[in-house]
Amino acid sequence: MSPITTMIIISSLATGTIITSTSYHWLMAWIGLELNTLSILPIISKQHHPRATEAATKYFLTQSAASALILFSSTVSAWKSGTWDITQMTNPTSNILLTSALAMKLGLAPMHFWLPEVLQGSTMKTALIISTWQKLAPMALMTITANNLSPTILIYMGTLSTMIGGWGGLNQTQTRKIMAYSSIAHLGWMATISTIMTNMMLMNLMLYITMTTSMFFMLILSKSKTIQDTTMSWTSSPTITIMTMLTLLSLGGLPPLTGFLPKWLILEELTLQSLTTMATMMAMSSLLSLFFYLRIAYTTTLTTAPATTTTTHKWRFKPTLPTTLLSSTLPFTLWLLPMTPLILL
Structure with missing residues (x-):
């Protein structure tokens, strides 16, 4: 082209x-x-x-x-x-x-x-665009029409999405499909809160885009299309290996990383709205998502695949892609939780 x-x-x-x-x-x-x-x-x-x-x-x-x-x-x-x-x-x-x-x-x-x-069926860069930029227009319409949309349908769809996003990702070995099910689960959280607190949905969307962009860029840099490929990511860059693990934990919603912030606030708001059953089901289904995030984190950082002498020096090569976007999104992906009081104000 x-x-x-x-x-x-x-x-x-x-x-x-x-x-x-x-x-x-x-x-x-x-x-x-x-x-x-x-x-x-x-x-x-x-x-x-x-x-x-x-x-x-x-x-x-x-x-x-x-x-x-x-x-x-x-x-x-x-x-x-x-x-x-x-x-x-x-x-x-x-x-x-x-x-x-x-x-x-x-x-x-x-x-x-x-x-x-x-x-x-897409390349990693195209998958990144579909997972992030392509969500903006429908989310903008959802924000504008939030008062008119059906809250019951959205809450049920959101809860079902978090559950299917967790269940579907358990059986996958392709990183793009895992990120797709991760996207479904995250959008479920946004849909559930969309008619209750629109500003919280927008905050969740921004954090989701930041975290997903970071994750996709690290997969692109390490050329990891399957979970098996992630076992060799340490030969590309030890730093990227550590940051991949932290980003995965942030996507899973573990404190003290950024991904904990939207889940915490949404669960709190759902409980205040007397939707305790939905909040419990979503919290439990996020454990399913956390399982396959931890599986990739384990293969990336805690296992050393058998490698030849030539591949062990792969990390000496310069990256073929610019890392500006990755380095600008990573701090927000990992260390935004202390900013919670400012966000709430």
């Missing part, structure tokens, strides 16, 4: 998200989502590989169906209320349709089946 084509596609990707995030008319929001979807398709399928083509097709079909549902729900709302304003969606049918469409866009359970397959 030529640099000009790449620049146009990346610009369109960013523009689509910005249009959706800043629009108050349903048609403009839909146009932004469509632009976003059409921009990511060439990025997924540019590998000219059957798996990449399959991933692009699955992504296109799922996102098209979700966009059609959003357009249908907004049309029903405009028909009933006479306005295309996003914040004025008062029809219950439209609200349920919109909730389902946004869940499909994000990959919430039970409409999560496309996410692990699409990520597995």
Whole structure:
């Protein structure tokens, strides 16, 4: 792909998200989502590989169906209320349709089946974009329409997502699929709190994007596509090996790392709202996620795979990718918990 084509596609990707995030008319929001979807398709399928083509097709079909549902729900709302304003969606049918469409866009359970397959068929960099940037536009719509969405459906979907995100990742050996199930679990936490406290959902989203970016960059630098590959990451860089372990523990939500902050606050808020059963189920399901994070942390840092003399000196080579983004996101991934009082204020 030529640099000009790449620049146009990346610009369109960013523009689509910005249009959706800043629009108050349903048609403009839909146009932004469509632009976003059409921009990511060439990025997924540019590998000219059957798996990449399959991933692009699955992504296109799922996102098209979700966009059609959003357009249908907004049309029903405009028909009933006479306005295309996003914040004025008062029809219950439209609200349920919109909730389902946004869940499909994000990959919430039970409409999560496309996410692990699409990520597995993409490159690591594309998987990073799908896991982070592509969540911004639907999350912006969820934030704007939080008062109109169905709280019951979102809470049940969120709880189910955390459970499936934990269960699904247990059986995986591919790091991209593990990160996909990790994404499903994290989005479950965000969906559960979205209609109760929107600012907490946005904080969780920012921390999730930061932690996932750090994790993907370390997987890219160490060229770890499977759990077996992570056993050789110590030959790339001892520092990255340690930071990978800490990032995995942060994703799992262990104190005193950053990942503990959103889980702690969300569980506290759910308990205050008398949703103790949901809070307990989500806390228990996060242990499932923690198990497969710990499994990767164990293979990365606590096992030394048999290696030849040539591979033991691999860490002497300079990294082929710039590490600026990794070094800027890592401190936020690991040491943001002491800033909790400032965030709460």
